[in-house]
Amino acid sequence: MSSARRARPGWFRKNTPALVSLVLTVPLAGWWTTHADYKSWYDAEPRDAVTIAAGGTSYADATWYAASVEVDPQPTRKNAVPDPLPEGTTRVRVYLRLQVDDVKKLESVSGCQVHLRAPDGRIWDESIMEDEFQDRPTGCTGGYDDKPASYRDPKIAQYYLKPQAGKPFETVAVFVVPASVASSVQPTVTWATRLPEYLAFPR
Numbered sequence: 600m601s602s603a604r605r606a607r608p609g610w611f612r613k614n615t616p617a618l619v620s621l622v623l624t625v626p627l628a629g630w631w632t633t634h635a636d637y638k639s640w641y642d643a644e645p646r647d648a649v650t651i652a653a654g655g656t657s658y659a660d661a662t663w664y665a666a667s668v669e670v671d672p673q674p675t676r677k678n679a680v681p682d683p684l685p686e687g688t689t690r691v692r693v694y695l696r697l698q699v700d701d702v703k704k705l706e707s708v709s710g711c712q713v714h715l716r717a718p719d720g721r722i723w724d725e726s727i728m729e730d731e732f733q734d735r736p737t738g739c740t741g742g743y744d745d746k747p748a749s750y751r752d753p754k755i756a757q758y759y760l761k762p763q764a765g766k767p768f769e770t771v772a773v774f775v776v777p778a779s780v781a782s783s784v785q786p787t788v789t790w791a792t793r794l795p796e797y798l799a800f801p802r
Contacts, residue, residue: 645714645722645789645797655698658798659790660707661739664696664767666786666800672773674731675755681731689778691715692732693786695739695800698767705762710791711739713772715784716799723784725772734758735771739788742770 655662672692674681684690693713699705715723727737734755736742741762748756762768776784788798 644795645787647796648787648799649796650799650801656798659711659793660699660701660704662698662700663788663798663800664698666696667694668692668784668786668802669694670781672732675734675752676731679731681729684775687778688775689781690726690729690732691774691776691781691784693772693774694735695770695772695786695788696767697739697770698765699762700765702762702764705740708739712789712791713739714787714789715774715776716787717776717780717784721780722787723774723776726775729773729775732773733771735769737772738770740770741768 649656649658651663651665653665655664657663669692671689693715695713697708699708713725725737735758743759743761746759751759758769772786774784783802785802786800788800
């Protein structure tokens with residue numbers, strides 16, 4: 600007479616609960632990671648435009664006025680020989696005009712980034728190497744420096760002074776963009792702390 604022996608459960612049978620848990624956990628973890636990455640990207644995209652009105656718009660402790668745009672501007676010095684640009688591109692110079700009622704509020708304005716935005720959504724950052732085309736301070740806080748007055752051309756030295764409360768001042772940003780979009784790009788200003796909002800300056 601032979602004794603019967605119960606078969607041991609196989610590996611898959613013993614680990615069924617763990618496998619089921621794994622089947623549920625892996626897709627959930629993948630979805631969560633993808634969702635978190637998408638949300639991070641989505642929240643950092645400048646998509647909510649605050650459009651500058653004709654008479655000025657109050658934003659970030661300053662009043663912002665309409666911007667002016669020059670395509671293929673001339674250098675600020677008569678005898679300057681700028682570096683050649685890549686084929687099919689051109690320079691765009693943008694003047695921003697703003698005012699603060701309290702000079703201390705310039706700290707709220709600092710940290711801005713100036714861009715050009717095409718109708719199809721493409722964005723270009725300021726080209727900070729285009730010194731020959733910057734006849735105003737760059738950035739959104741105006742500008743003054745510790746260089747002697749003789750360092751600046753008398754025509755532009757007046758702009759390199761600390762902004763005064765209640766008095767509009769200008770800053771400049773220079774870009775290199777495809778010539779095909781130069782007439783349609785729109786100046787914009789963003790702050791990392793204010794995204795997804797951004798300032799949009801109609802042309």
